[in-house]
Each structure stands twice: as C-alpha cells, then as structure tokens.
Amino acid sequence: xxxxxSDTPSHPPxxxxxxxxxxxRAPHRPFVLLPQRLGEITGPLLGEGRVGPHDNDLTLGxxxxxxxxxIIVSGRVLxxxxxxxxxxxxxxxxxxxxGRYRHDADRHPAPLDPHFTGVGxxxxxAEGRYSFTTIHPGAYPWRNHDNAWRPAHIHFSLxxxxxxxxxxxxxxFPGDPLFDQDPIFNSVRDPKARAAMVxxxxxxxxxxxxxLGYRWDxxxxxxxxxxxxxxxxxx
Amino acid sequence: xxxxxxxxxQTVGPFFSFGLVWEDGPFxxxxxxPGAFRIGGTVYDGAGVPVPDAVVETWQADxxxxxxxxxxxxxxxxxKDFRGFGRSATDPGGRYSLLxxxxxxxxxxxxxxxxxxxxxxxxxxxxxxNGTEAPHxxxxxxxxxxxxxxxxxxxxxxxxxxxxxPVLTSIDPARRATLIARSEPPGYRxxxxxxxxxxxxxxxx
Numbered sequence: 001x002x003x004x005x006s007d008t009p010s011h012p013p014x015x016x017x018x019x020x021x022x023x024x025r026a027p028h029r030p031f032v033l034l035p036q037r038l039g040e041i042t043g044p045l046l047g048e049g050r051v052g053p054h055d056n057d058l059t060l061g062x063x064x065x066x067x068x069x070x071i072i073v074s075g076r077v078l079x080x081x082x083x084x085x086x087x088x089x090x091x092x093x094x095x096x097x098x099g100r101y102r103h104d105a106d107r108h109p110a111p112l113d114p115h116f117t118g119v120g121x122x123x124x125x126a127e128g129r130y131s132f133t134t135i136h137p138g139a140y141p142w143r144n145h146d147n148a149w150r151p152a153h154i155h156f157s158l159x160x161x162x163x164x165x166x167x168x169x170x171x172x173f174p175g176d177p178l179f180d181q182d183p184i185f186n187s188v189r190d191p192k193a194r195a196a197m198v199x200x201x202x203x204x205x206x207x208x209x210x211x212l213g214y215r216w217d218x219x220x221x222x223x224x225x226x227x228x229x230x231x232x233x234x235x
Numbered sequence: 236x237x238x239x240x241x242x243x244x245q246t247v248g249p250f251f252s253f254g255l256v257w258e259d260g261p262f263x264x265x266x267x268x269p270g271a272f273r274i275g276g277t278v279y280d281g282a283g284v285p286v287p288d289a290v291v292e293t294w295q296a297d298x299x300x301x302x303x304x305x306x307x308x309x310x311x312x313x314x315k316d317f318r319g320f321g322r323s324a325t326d327p328g329g330r331y332s333l334l335x336x337x338x339x340x341x342x343x344x345x346x347x348x349x350x351x352x353x354x355x356x357x358x359x360x361x362x363x364x365n366g367t368e369a370p371h372x373x374x375x376x377x378x379x380x381x382x383x384x385x386x387x388x389x390x391x392x393x394x395x396x397x398x399x400x401p402v403l404t405s406i407d408p409a410r411r412a413t414l415i416a417r418s419e420p421p422g423y424r425x426x427x428x429x430x431x432x433x434x435x436x437x438x439x440x
Contacts, residue, residue, distance in 0.1 A: 002306060007241035008439070012382035019246070021380030024281040025429045027437050032406060034386065034438035038341050039373050042304035043294060044320035050257075080239050093254025101250040105288075119254045155248060157255060162306070163294050163373055164440050166384060170245040187382045188243040196242055219239045 003036040004164040004221040005080060010196075012187035019183040020144050036164060043163040046089045047123055056122035058094075058134035066116035068097025068135035070211040073171070073199065076128040077158065080222020084128025085165075091157040092120045092132060099138030099152075108140050133211065139178055151178035151185060160220040171216050172198045244384060247377040249288045252324050260322035263293065263335035268316070270298070273422035274389065275332030278325050278376065281430030285329025289378035291427070293321040293333060293389070295371070300339025325378075340396055341368040369396035369403065371414075376427060386438045389425045390415045410436050 015026040034040065054060045059070060077085040095101045095118060098110035102117050116135065124130050137152045153170040160166065172185065176198075179185050188194040196219070205213030247255070264271050278286040296302055297314040323331035343366025369390055376385040390397055392415050397403055403411055413435045416423035428435050 001308070004440075005238075010241040011244045014381075014383060016382055019380070019382065022382065023380075024284075025286070025378060025380035027385065027430055027434055028281075029410075029434055029436075031386075031437050031439035034388075034402065034440050036440065037368065038302060038307055039294065039296065039368070039371075040440060041306050042302040044318065045304065046320065078239060080241060082237055082239055091254060093251060095250075101253070103250040103253055105249055117253070155245075155251065155254065157247075161304075163375075166292075166375055167242065167244060168247050168377055168384065169242055170248075184246055184382070187245075190240075190243075193240055193243045196240060197245070218242045221241050222238060 001038075002041055002223045002226070004041070004162060005224050007080065007221050009190060010188070010193045013189070016183065016187045019187060040163050043161060043165065044159055045087070045161065046159060047087055050089060051121045051123055056120055056130070056132050058092075058116070058118060058120045058132065061117070062115040064115045066096065066113050066135050068113075068116075068138075070133070071136050071214055072131060072133050072205055072207065072211050073154065073214045073216060074129065074131035074205055075199075075216040075218065077124050077130060077160075077218045077220065078128055079160070079165075079220050084124070084126070085160055085220055086124055086126045086128055088124050088161065089159055090122050090124065090130050092134075092154050094118045094134065094137040094154040095140055097135050097138050099140030110138065110140070136173070136212075139176075144183060145181075148181065149178050151176040151182050156218065158218060158220065165220040167218070167220055169218070170197065173214070174198055174200055244382060246379060246382050247290060249379040251288075251290060251377075255290055255322070256324050257322060260324075261333045263295065263318055263321040263333055265316050266334065268336060270336045271334055272336070273332055273334055274372075274416060274425060275323070275330060275422070276424045276426040277329045278331065278378070278427045279329065279429065279431070280380075283431065285325070286378055286429065287325055287327045287329055289325045289329070289331070289376060291323050291325070291331040291333075292375040292377075293335070293372040294375075295319055295335065295373065296338040296341060298336055298339050300341050300370075335372070337391060338370045338372065340370055343367055365399070366401055367396065367399065369394050369400040371400075374427075376429075378429075381429075385429070386440055387427065387435050388414050388438070389423075391423065392416060392418050406436055
C-alpha cells in the first residue's frame with residue numbers, strides 16, 4: 001500500500017497568534033501521529049455528477065456580465081512527485097471585484113454585484129489540468145489589526161485521491177502590495193512555499209481582447225517511495 | 236529526484252458557506268437507508284463558545300469495512316449509494332450533523348506507521364492486538380482562525396473492538412474519551428473541542 005510523505009514544513013504552524021482568530025481556536029496539545037492505513041490512503045473520488053458544464057465560468061449564470069477585470073486562471077494539479085492528479089474536484093469561491101463576498105456575514109460596505117456569485121467547480125482532466133474564467137477579486141478590509149486588508153485571493157478546495165491529500169488553500173496575485181501586512185499569507189514561514197501560493201501572469205493564456213491569463217499549479221502530497229521496507233516488525 | 240513542495244494550506248475563512256455547502260453534503264447515505272443514523276455535535280473554541288463558521292468532513296468505510304477506491308486492494312464494494320464522504324458546515328449554534336451508517340472494522344493490512352515524516356512521536360506502543368481498527372470515521376475540521384486542517388476520529392461507544400484498536404490504545408487513556416461519540420438515540424453525539432480542558436485529540440497524518 002502507498003503511504004504519503006510528510007509535508008509539514010510547507011504549511012503554516014497550528015498556532016499563529018498574529019492571525020487573531022487563531023488564538024482561541026488553535027489546539028494547544030501536540031498532535032498524535034496517525035498511521036496511514038486504508039482509511040488514510042483512500043479518499044472520496046468525487047467527480048462528474050457534481051459539476052455542471054459551465055461551473056468553471058464564474059462570469060456566467062446571471063442576467064448580465066459581472067463588473068471587473070475578466071481573468072482566466074488555469075494550471076495543473078500535481079502530486080509531490082510531479083504526477084498529474086486526474087479527475088479530482090476543485091471548488092473555488094471568492095469576493096467580487098469590489099472585495100465583497102456574497103455572504104450575510106460580510107459587512108464590507110462595497111456593493112454586491114447582481115451578476116456575480118463567486119462560486120465555481122471543475123474537475124481536472126487526464127493531465128491534471130483545470131481552468132476557471134472569473135473576474136479579478138478585490139482586496140477587502142478586515143479587523144485583524146489596525147487598517148488590515150486581505151490581499152486579493154481566490155479560495156481553492158481540493159481532494160486529491162486520498163484523505164491525506166485533502167487541501168484548502170488560497171491563490172494570490174503577483175505583486176500585491178498587501179502581502180507584507182497580511183498574517184494569513186505570512187503564516188507560511190518558508191518563503192519558497194509562500195511564493196508557491198502566488199499565481200503568475202501569463203501572456204500565453206491571455207485571450208486577446210477578452211481576458212488576462214494567470215497560471216497556478218497546485219501540488220498535493222507525494223507518496224513515499226514504495227518500500228523496501230524492513231519486515232522485522234513483530235506483527 | 237524531483238520532489239515538489241506541497242502547496243501550503245490556508246484558512247477556509249469565514250465566507251466559505253456559499254462555496255462549500257452542498258445540499259446533499261450531510262448525506263453519507265441517502266435518507267431511508269436501513270440502519271442509517273444521525274451523528275453530530277457542537278464545535279467549541281477554547282473559551283467554550285460554539286464555532287459557527289466551521290466545516291466538518293468525514294470519510295469512512297462501508298458496513299463491510301471497505302472503501303470504494305482503487306487503493307483498497309479488496310476490490311469492488313457492494314453498497315450502492317454509499318458515498319463514504321460527508322460534509323456539514325456548522326450552524327449559528329456551532330452544530331454540525333451527518334446521516335450515515337456504521338462502518339465495518341478495518342483489517343490490519345499495511346499496518347505500518349507513516350514513518351519517513353521526521354519527528355515521529357513513537358506512538359506505536361500498545362499495538363499488541365491483531366491490528367484491526369475498530370469502526371470509526373476519519374474527520375477533517377476547517378474553520379476561520381485555523382490555518383491548517385485538523386484531523387480527528389469518531390469512534391463508537393458500543394464497540395468492544397475499541398479496546399484493541401491500535402490508534403485508540405496508543406492514546407493517553409485520560410484523553411481517549413474525546414474520540415468516542417456518545418450514544419444519543421436514535422443517533423450519536425460527538426462534540427469537538429478545538430482547545431481547552433476537554434480538547435479533542437487531533438492527529439498528525
């Protein structure tokens with residue numbers, strides 16, 4: 001059976017008090033190592049039935065076009081060994097061009113856009129490729145610290161093919177001046193890992209007279225080399 | 236070797252519900268499935284306040300203890316309409332709820348610890364039984380304020396196999412109860428304490 005390599009150094013720490021809501025929610029006790037057995041190396045393979053034909057175009061489905069800069073975000077989902085993760089469900093959600101979410105709890109006094117909900121879904125193809133058409137989300141204020149603003153981002157949720165690979169993350173845009181003051185972005189301590197959350201502008205996928213292209217590859221946990229394992233356990 | 240670094244985890248944030256909530260999310264099995272029951276509870280923060288912006292996901296074997304997945308070497312499963320996966324966002328009172336059936340026990344195949352991860356906590360003590368895992372659900376918890384996924388397990392109170400389960404028996408007996416649901420007919424209750432005196436046991440995968 002396959003097992004998946006630890007990837008702890010890529011991720012933010014459990015406890016990161018600069019992000020204020022973390023203080024009362026982060027567990028205090030050390031995590032217990034869970035062996036990877038059948039329930040960990042398998043996972044939900046959620047596919048076709050969940051995604052409609054236009055679910056990867058967030059600019060559709062309303063009575064008109066949303067406000068804002070039209071963009072195409074595309075890339076590949078790979079595992080830690082560079083293999084494409086095919087047929088996996090991606091779910092995205094985001095604020096509108098003014099930085100407002102279609103959510104009751106969002107009190108940012110920016111207008112809702114009647115032509116934008118901000119939710120998309122798609123499934124990777126055999127090469128692990130995905131693509132979303134949407135609009136560039138706006139930055140928005142929040143109350144973490146004085147004059148705090150979240151950099152523009154799109155939320156991504158992925159399953160991969162195993163319980164171990166489940167990932168919820170955020171994609172950011174290159175050159176955002178708000179990175180330095182954002183504790184969520186900076187909770188990732190490794191600069192290389194942090195940079196991996198930032199998409200790159202791509203003229204190649206930019207569609208002339210239509211939409212700007214951004215490329216973003218997502219990497220899920222890779223497998224341990226098939227062992228060669230010591231069978232000296234007293235099982 | 237060209238190992239790629241995993242994309243970092245980020246918080247699900249406060250505004251996920253319009254993106255992640257599925258109408259059939261809480262239904263691991265469809266309503267009316269024989270033996271189906273509700274399992275749910277409240278997610279609490281360290282001050283004992285319910286967490287209204289969490290999402291709880293479960294993954295489990297079918298009643299035969301099998302997974303509908305190519306890496307389960309035992310092949311095809313016989314339970315139709317069994318998704319194995321559940322997702323429930325918490326309500327304003329911090330409550331989540333799922334409809335499921337009890338999974339079967341899991342065989343001891345491949346029963347080696349994850350290893351290779353560095354910093355192993357060496358919790359393989361107590362693995363003296365035959366390695367069979369008692370019926371349980373694997374659980375992921377995401378919420379505003381958490382930057383990474385929290386992983387825990389739900390075991391059932393009426394299972395003798397719990398006393399031999401290699402994971403449960405590896406845990407400090409004083410904290411073991413945090414992983415065992417309470418019987419609350421016609422279902423079960425499993426509260427999740429992110430922090431504090433009754434902090435739930437969370438796992439490193």
